[in-house]
Amino acid sequence: MRHFSASALVLSRSPYGERDLIVRLFTPDAGRITLMAKSALGSRRRFSGVLEPFHLLSITCRAGKNRLPLLTEAGIIETHGGLRKNALAAACAGCWADMISRTLAEEQPAAGIYVLFRQLLFLAADPAFHSADKLAGLHIAFGLKLLDHLGLRPNLTECRSCRRKFSDIADHRAGLASGAGGAVCAECGGKAGEARGDKGVLGLMNWLLNAEADALGHVSMEFSRFSLMDEFIDGLLTQHIGRPLKSRILAYHFFQDESAKMQRLPALRHPHRRQPGYRR
Ligand SMILES: [Zn+2]
Numbered sequence: 001m002r003h004f005s006a007s008a009l010v011l012s013r014s015p016y017g018e019r020d021l022i023v024r025l026f027t028p029d030a031g032r033i034t035l036m037a038k039s040a041l042g043s044r045r046r047f048s049g050v051l052e053p054f055h056l057l058s059i060t061c062r063a064g065k066n067r068l069p070l071l072t073e074a075g076i077i078e079t080h081g082g083l084r085k086n087a088l089a090a091a092c093a094g095c096w097a098d099m100i101s102r103t104l105a106e107e108q109p110a111a112g113i114y115v116l117f118r119q120l121l122f123l124a125a126d127p128a129f130h131s132a133d134k135l136a137g138l139h140i141a142f143g144l145k146l147l148d149h150l151g152l153r154p155n156l157t158e159c160r161s162c163r164r165k166f167s168d169i170a171d172h173r174a175g176l177a178s179g180a181g182g183a184v185c186a187e188c189g190g191k192a193g194e195a196r197g198d199k200g201v202l203g204l205m206n207w208l209l210n211a212e213a214d215a216l217g218h219v220s221m222e223f224s225r226f227s228l229m230d231e232f233i234d235g236l237l238t239q240h241i242g243r244p245l246k247s248r249i250l251a252y253h254f255f256q257d258e259s260a261k262m263q264r265l266p267a268l269r270h271p272h273r274r275q276p277g278y279r280r
Pocket residue numbers: 159160161162163164184185186187188189
């Protein structure tokens with residue numbers, strides 16, 4: 001990477017030695033990039049308060065001598081400060097950033113996902129979205145659109161097994177089968193014993209998969225539907241990455257707690273799924 005200026009969203013950062021920071025950024029044209037921010041820590045810190053997760057920055061960098069490119073300038077365009085006022089919104093944003101880091105290759109352009117991430121951060125920072133039913137739509141939409149980008153777009157309009165279109169089947173029952181990577185009709189799902197959900201769930205998912213980001217504000221989703229969809233997305237992503245993502249498990253638990261609060265039920269600390277068998 002030569003001399004380079006861009007706008008960039010901060011995905012994460014970690015200390016390097018006592019004075020420097022390694023910063024992982026997401027840019028519209030260069031995709032995911034990793035830079036060294038010299039003297040960002042320590043007593044006379046450069047970039048003070050600038051290199052925080054989810055900040056939209058204007059950056060300049062240049063080639064490093066033999067390692068990572070060096071960040072030379074960084075200015076804040078937008079902080080998305082509202083994310084810091086709501087734990088669930090912050091957990092969602094952290095999960096989206098982690099999903100980007102774990103699935104997209106370094107310096108591989110992914111302009112569509114960049115625009116989606118930027119739009120969803122903007123929405124999730126808005127207090128109008130600070131409830132589990134609103135954030136659920138954003139979280140599911142991000143997962144589905146990322147799967148689509150990765151070439152794993154689920155087919156939600158016809159049975160994966162017998163290929164009949166759901167619109168041609170009178171039975172309302174149909175379901176998701178992450179093992180099969182798509183949806184199945186009641187007949188085929190009944191045989192496999194794994195189809196969960198109904199045509200309403202499939203229809204909403206299909207809508208989320210195709211919706212523009214600014215339309216997502218109209219979605220309000222109950223936890224039972226969210227849980228089905230989230231588990232389905234998790235199954236496909238886990239297969240793709242080779243292991244479950246800790247950030248997704250964390251976000252799921254936040255949704256579960258918020259939903260229990262909304263229904264005034266005691267929080268379930270140990271759900272039947274997602275026991276902590278994942279590796280770090
Ligand atoms: Zn079928």
